[in-house]
Amino acid sequence: MSLRQAPLPSLNVDNVAVMRGNRMVLRGLSIAARSGDIIWIRGANGCGKSTLMRLVAGLLAVTSGAVHAEGRIALADENLALDANMTVEAALRFWADMDGASTNVRDAALMDMDLQDLANIPVRFLSTGQRKRASIARVLASQADIWLMDEPYNGLDSASCARLDQAMLAHTASGGIVLVAAHQPPSINVAHSLLLDTQGTAA
Amino acid sequence: MRAFVALVAREVRLAWTGGGLWLPVVFYLAVATLFPFVTGPDKALLARTGGGILWIAALLATLLPIERLILPDRQSGVLDQLALRGWSDELVATAKIAGQMVAFALPLLLATIVGAALIGLPEAQMGTLLLGLALALPALSGLSVMIAALTAGLNGASALGGLLLVPITIPLLIFGAGTLTEDPGNAMQLLAATSLAITALSPFAAGAALRAGRI
Numbered sequence: 142m143s144l145r146q147a148p149l150p151s152l153n154v155d156n157v158a159v160m161r162g163n164r165m166v167l168r169g170l171s172i173a174a175r176s177g178d179i180i181w182i183r184g185a186n187g188c189g190k191s192t193l194m195r196l197v198a199g200l201l202a203v204t205s206g207a208v209h210a211e212g213r214i215a216l217a218d219e220n221l222a223l224d225a226n227m228t229v230e231a232a233l234r235f236w237a238d239m240d241g242a243s244t245n246v247r248d249a250a251l252m253d254m255d256l257q258d259l260a261n262i263p264v265r266f267l268s269t270g271q272r273k274r275a276s277i278a279r280v281l282a283s284q285a286d287i288w289l290m291d292e293p294y295n296g297l298d299s300a301s302c303a304r305l306d307q308a309m310l311a312h313t314a315s316g317g318i319v320l321v322a323a324h325q326p327p328s329i330n331v332a333h334s335l336l337l338d339t340q341g342t343a344a
Numbered sequence: 345m346r347a348f349v350a351l352v353a354r355e356v357r358l359a360w361t362g363g364g365l366w367l368p369v370v371f372y373l374a375v376a377t378l379f380p381f382v383t384g385p386d387k388a389l390l391a392r393t394g395g396g397i398l399w400i401a402a403l404l405a406t407l408l409p410i411e412r413l414i415l416p417d418r419q420s421g422v423l424d425q426l427a428l429r430g431w432s433d434e435l436v437a438t439a440k441i442a443g444q445m446v447a448f449a450l451p452l453l454l455a456t457i458v459g460a461a462l463i464g465l466p467e468a469q470m471g472t473l474l475l476g477l478a479l480a481l482p483a484l485s486g487l488s489v490m491i492a493a494l495t496a497g498l499n500g501a502s503a504l505g506g507l508l509l510v511p512i513t514i515p516l517l518i519f520g521a522g523t524l525t526e527d528p529g530n531a532m533q534l535l536a537a538t539s540l541a542i543t544a545l546s547p548f549a550a551g552a553a554l555r556a557g558r559i
Contacts, residue, residue, distance in 0.1 A: 199427070219421075224358070
């Protein structure tokens with residue numbers, strides 16, 4: 142419970158522009174997310190959704206503008222970040238230990254993504270959808286305040302999509318923030334949806 | 345601190361499971377085995393040149409693990425996840441160097457005992473060789489991580505790694521070979537100083553390379 146006694150999570154992206162490889166990927170973009178918000182980011186391929194995710198995660202520097210995040214951040218993007226030779230459980234435990242998550246939290250994350258039966262299987266044997274579920278479980282087990290989900294529905298079957306929606310709903314209900322970049326709308330209520338056009342501006 | 349130890353332990357585990365542990369040792373011992381075939385069984389000649397050959401083998405063995413040190417972690421997103429959790433790139437590099445000291449330097453040092461026996465080094469020189477390599481191996485661990493970070497993702501990373509390694513390790517080699525005399529004192533001190541400088545600088549160079557490589 143002590144985790145939640147910190148100030149409420151919030152995320153402010155203020156008039157941000159990002160230049161990558163001589164190309165303006167994002168421009169004039171602002172987001173204000175408060176505790177409990179799910180923000181759906183959509184837009185055509187290459188419009189800057191993943192760039193926005195990496196920017197909020199602090200992995201990219203802004204060219205102009207400012208990003209301020211209050212609270213810990215977790216990111217699930219196309220990179221699994223789980224060691225291929227380890228079992229699913231051991232690979233998740235590595236990050237859960239880094240984040241100081243207890244065994245219960247880790248088991249709950251496995252359960253929420255229906256990974257109990259795969260817990261003892263090496264990560265390299267997982268299918269596309271199973272890998273996605275493992276990366277979502279890594280976010281769940283991180284107990285971070287702000288979740289950045291980059292195309293989380295890719296490769297997921299409908300049951301897994303529902304599980305993910307359920308997990309995002311539970312996270313926001315307990316005060317968290319979710320940024321989800323996806324082509325399909327989440328089945329749950331989103332606070333805002335942000336459509337990026339091909340110039341990387343909010344349309 | 346616990347997280348740092350976990351990251352170092354991960355490095356050692358990856359080396360153990362990924363072949364990074366045995367490859368340098370096998371290479372090193374192969375050189376020690378093959379060298380007497382080239383020179384013939386001249387005991388005096390082997391005793392005079394064997395230590396130097398082991399030094400060269402140790403330097404070249406440094407190159408063997410570099411391809412699996414940084415690139416897989418960058419591609420799989422592990423470096424991103426660490427940066428996201430507030431790890432500085434220098435700290436990540438330091439953990440990787442510490443992992444190399446356990447998974448690369450320590451086995452090589454143990455292999456030196458075998459290698460020196462294979463070549464037939466006199467016992468007095470074996471002690472000097474072990475001490476010299478023990479002083480130099482932290483620098484070599486640092487260099488392997490630094491070169492891995494600099495060349496990760498580039499075409500022909502191994503060849504480039506060789507080009508980078510050779511000039512930086514020349515001082516280590518000169519002082520290291522210089523210790524293999526009757527009076528190793530001065531050379532040993534210079535070797536220690538050079539190694540200390542390289543070891544201390546390598547996390548910063550590797551960290552800067554990791555940062556520059558994040559796109």
